[in-house]
Amino acid sequence: MRVRAGSPRSAATVESMSVSPITETNSRVREHSRQVWTLRAGSKRSAWTGARRVTILRGKEDVMLTLCIRYTLDSTKLADFEAYARGVAGPIERCGGKVVGYFAPTKFAGPTNVGLSLIDFPSLAAYERYREALAVDSEHLDVARRAAQSGVILVEDRSFMQRAS
Numbered sequence: 001m002r003v004r005a006g007s008p009r010s011a012a013t014v015e016s017m018s019v020s021p022i023t024e025t026n027s028r029v030r031e032h033s034r035q036v037w038t039l040r041a042g043s044k045r046s047a048w049t050g051a052r053r054v055t056i057l058r059g060k061e062d063v064m065l066t067l068c069i070r071y072t073l074d075s076t077k078l079a080d081f082e083a084y085a086r087g088v089a090g091p092i093e094r095c096g097g098k099v100v101g102y103f104a105p106t107k108f109a110g111p112t113n114v115g116l117s118l119i120d121f122p123s124l125a126a127y128e129r130y131r132e133a134l135a136v137d138s139e140h141l142d143v144a145r146r147a148a149q150s151g152v153i154l155v156e157d158r159s160f161m162q163r164a165s
Helices: 075-094 124-134 137-151
Strands: 001-005 008-012 017-019 020-026 033-043 052-057 065-073 098-103 114-121 153-162
Touching: 033 114, 065 075, 065 124, 075 098, 075 114, 075 124, 114 124, 124 137
Parallel strands: none
Antiparallel strands: 001 008, 001 052, 017 033, 020 153, 033 052, 065 114, 065 153, 098 114
């Protein structure tokens, strides 16, 4: 990976930096496999003194990305969310994503209106192909239409994460 901040001359390695997740709020991922990440200094060897926005250009080696979708749900319609989660897993796998899991809230602890899904992709390019295929998948469109009609999903926030262990 090469890091470019401001001008093409200023390049640094990502080894000594920690990377925050990308946040995508219902918008297309940038073209040409470029994304904006926030890098923070991870050690004293790093030339970065604080958080800066930089563009990471994907190199030969891509890392496994996990799409984390956080749903704000209507807590009176959790059965509809569970039906959505069961119905959408097949189309996701067929379109190129690997479903880690869909998670519904419990009444034991934490908010009772937040759901979560985790989907793995081998690269950003694979995610872009997945989005295009999922947009025209008839089974997915039917499941999404039923979820929209029920009103179970109020807000959907997307973030990319990278495995730490």
